[in-house]
Amino acid sequence: DTEVTQTPKHLVMGMTNKKSLKCEQHMGHRAMYWYKQKAKKPPELMFVYSYEKLSINESVPSRFSPECPNSSLLNLHLHALQPEDSALYLCASSRDSEAFFGQGTRLTVV
Amino acid sequence: AQSVAQPEDQVNVAEGNPLTVKCTYSVSGNPYLFWYVQYPNRGLQFLLKYITGDNLVKGSYGFEAEFNKSQTSFHLKKPSALVSDSALYFCAVRAPISNYQLIWGAGTKLIIKP
Numbered sequence: 001d002t003e004v005t006q007t008p009k010h011l012v013m014g015m016t017n018k019k020s021l022k023c024e025q026h027m028g029h030r031a032m033y034w035y036k037q038k039a040k041k042p043p044e045l046m047f048v049y050s051y052e053k054l055s056i057n058e059s060v061p062s063r064f065s066p067e068c069p070n071s072s073l074l075n076l077h078l079h080a081l082q083p084e085d086s087a088l089y090l091c092a093s094s095r096d097s098e099a100f101f102g103q104g105t106r107l108t109v110v
Numbered sequence: 111a112q113s114v115a116q117p118e119d120q121v122n123v124a125e126g127n128p129l130t131v132k133c134t135y136s137v138s139g140n141p142y143l144f145w146y147v148q149y150p151n152r153g154l155q156f157l158l159k160y161i162t163g164d165n166l167v168k169g170s171y172g173f174e175a176e177f178n179k180s181q182t183s184f185h186l187k188k189p190s191a192l193v194s195d196s197a198l199y200f201c202a203v204r205a206p207i208s209n210y211q212l213i214w215g216a217g218t219k220l221i222i223k224p
Contacts (some may be wrong), residue, residue, distance in 0.1 A: 006153075042200055042214035043154065054209065083166050090153055094210070097142055098115060101153040 003027075006091050006102035014110055015081060021105045022032045023074040023091030033099065034066060035090040043090055047075060081109045112137045114203050116215035123191045123222050131186040131218045133201030142204040143184040144212070145175055149197045160184060164198075171195070191222045 004025045013019050023032070030051050035043035049055035049068045057066075065077040065086075074091055084107045092099040114135045117127045123129045135141065145157040160177045171209025175186045183202060201215040 004153075033210070039216065040198065040219075042202075042217055045211060048210050050210065077183075088151075092154075097204075098144055098156050098159050099212070100156060103153040106151065 004091055004093055004100050004102035006089075007104050008105060009103065010106045010108075012108045012110060013081065015083075016083065016093035017081075018077070018079045020078065021089055021107075023076075023077040024072055025093040025100070026072055027093060027095070027100070029095050029100075030071065031094045031099075032068065032094040033094075034064075035078050035092065035101075037088045037090055037104070039088075047076075063089070068101075071086075078107075081107075083103075083109055085109050085110050112203075112205060112213055114146075114215040115203055116199075116212050116218045118218050119216075120122055120219045122207075123220070125193055125222050125224050126190050129191045129195070129220065129222070131187050131199050131201075131220060132183070133185060133215055134181070134183045135201075135203045136182065137203050137213065139203050139206040141206065143177060144202045144204070145169065145173070145184075145186050146200045146202060147197045148200065148217075154200065157186070160162065165198075193222045193224055196220055196222045 004053045007022045034046040037043040044058045047066045052068045063080050067075040088104045090104045091102040143160040146154040148154050160167050165177045198217050199219050202212045
């Protein structure tokens with residue numbers, strides 16, 4: 001099983017809303033990631049969790065708040081987003097080398 | 111600065127012909143090298159990797175890639191292209207002490223024409 005599951009697949013939210021993105025993997029991977037991807041561009045790293053601890057925060061605005069409740073789950077809490085935050089948000093996990101990605105959440109901020 | 115270059119924004123190939131998608135990198139040490147494919151409105155799918163060993167690595171869907179240390183290249187190849195191979199392809203590199211961070215190429219759109 002090399003599956004990373006993300007929910008929801010699509011999300012439309014207003015600039016005053018609070019929402020959460022969820023990610024789950026059962027491959028025993030100890031590193032989990034959040035990426036942001038704009039159309040036809042490479043993904044941009046946002047956060048890395050290693051052994052359930054935040055190890056990298058790529059200077060992401062505080063309106064994005066990650067959470068790792070356990071070794072299989074990763075959440076991204078969203079609050080007061082801006083229209084320019086509209087993008088595909090990808091979750092990934094890895095053990096030693098390659099990362100496996102979820103299908104992403106297509107987020108539209110209105 | 112460390113970087114990955116995919117010199118072609120788009121590659122057009124006729125179905126049945128061989129294809130090559132180019133990738134060169136500038137990373138210190140002995141990096142890990144990866145290719146990913148992305149279909150429209152989908153996540154990234156891992157295709158193959160090079161860490162050490164044989165310079166020719168085989169991956170999913172009949173793809174292979176050749177590592178060339180002297181030219182710092184890791185070109186993606188397939189002997190006979192399919193229309194279903196049409197997608198966006200990303201090369202990525204991880205430096206040995208990068209702490210999980212990948213350096214990505216800009217991506218190459220591959221179009222296979224029937």
